[in-house]
Amino acid sequence: MAPALALWAASAVAEFHTYKIEEIFSNADGTIQYVVMHESQGMSAENFWMGNAFTSTHLGTTQTYIFRNNLPGVMCGYYGCGGGGTANTRVLIASQGFAALHLVTPDFIMPNGFIATDGATLNYAGVDFVVFTSLPTDGIHALDRNGAVVPNVATNFAGQSASVALAAVNYQGLWYAAPAESESGWGINFAHQGDAIFASWFTYDLTGKGWWLVMSANKTAPNVYGGALLQVTGPAFDAVPFPPVGSPGGATAATVGNGSLTFTDANNGTFAYTVNGISQTKAITRQRFGPMPTCTFGAQTNLALASNYQDLWWAAPAGSESGWGINLTHQGDSIFATWFTYDHDHTPMWLVVTAPKTAPGTYAGPLLRTTGPPFNAVPFPPVGTPGGVTASNVGTATFTFSDGNNASFAYTVNGMSQTKAITREVFQPPGTICQ
Helix, strand or coil, rough: CCCCCEEEEEEEEECCCEEEEEEEEEEEEEEEEEEEECCCCCCCCCCCCCCCCEEEEEEEEEEEEEECCCCCCCCCCCCCCCCCCCCCEEEEEHHHHHHCCCCCCCCCCECCCCCCCCCEEEEEEEEEEEEEEEEEEECEEEEEEECEEECCCCCCCCEEEEECCCCCCCCCEEEECCCCCCCCCCCCEEEEECEEEEEEEEEEEEEECEEEEEEEEEEECCCCCEEEEEEEECCCCCCCCCCCCCCCCCCCCEEEEEEEEEEEECCEEEEEEEEEEEEEEEHHHHHHCCCCCCEEEEECCCCCCCCCCCEEEEECCCCCCCCCCEEEEEECEEEEEEEEECCCCCCCEEEEECCCCCCCCCCEEEEEEEEEECCCCCCCCCCCCCCCCEEEEEEEEEEEEEEEEEEEEEECCCCCCEEEEEECCCCCCEEEEEE
16 A cells, blocks of 8 residues: 555645645655655646745644745736746755755755655645655655655756666675575575665584574675674474563574675675684675566565565564564565574574465475585585585475565474464564565
């Protein structure tokens, strides 16, 4: 469902009344904002703006901008104009930060942060207003007057147009060693929201048993993210109830090292880590098995509308079984899922499934458990080579999506069957979508 909007326009009272709010844009911190007004009735003499007010109301507080001049052109009769007509034109009201980009010249300049991104009422001269609940803040999308998320296009009275392109690269998805396939059998998933990456690394301990570590990596420099690497123990995957982190019997974490991610471009980087005193650096790249989606933070405020399911998911309601999760990498009509959970001895266990689409909103496939070379093996032999990773079929998994933010995860592991309600894990609202 699109963000809620309420629309209203008063009857004609003066020669400025036929302009309507058409498009609203803001970046995340509100420094770069604009509103495009559109003359909607083909009237040629709607120049009389001076003295009228444009207001933004948020949580009972109203900011007011007074138009200090009329629009350019000849002031003419109500139904006609000898020159400088306003019919079907657009007017650009933009922030000082937008003006500083020198993309197109605003017709009027309002203060930075004039529009609250988490909901406001915009009122143009008492004759048109829009109420919205949230704005996309990804730097590339705007909100139209009907509540649809659209590519941003700023147009001024002179007819000059330009688009803001502020979106930072989003690294969400499944990555593995570069060159591609050179060390197949291990990987690292990134859930990238805002300036933070939650990384789940799927590898093998010194005995060759499947082992996973996690890292909450904050941005420390341009294209660089780092944090502590944690090993987690917890309740067995089939525990009922499954106690969440922080409750008796819930998962507990121990720091075993640290990691750093440095990206050279949208598809390549390095993963440097120290684990239990062992340090290595791996070149990494995105794992591609189908059409690659583009992921964007903040592009859609209603995750239920998403049609691509690539993200970090966990038990629903959110937080009810914290400590385990499942990464879905969605390319084309196939999902590759990595499930991080716990064995019956409470040690880390991970399983994978390649799940092709079997029906609308449904993806299913066999669950595999792997063993392989220790994480620090040099060389690390890829799948299918002597000493490389081997996989055994331990069950099945089915994902059934009711919308872009809710699904069921049904599985059988070694004869044990369960079904979990799952939802996206959002740690920096509004989260990231891929499309």
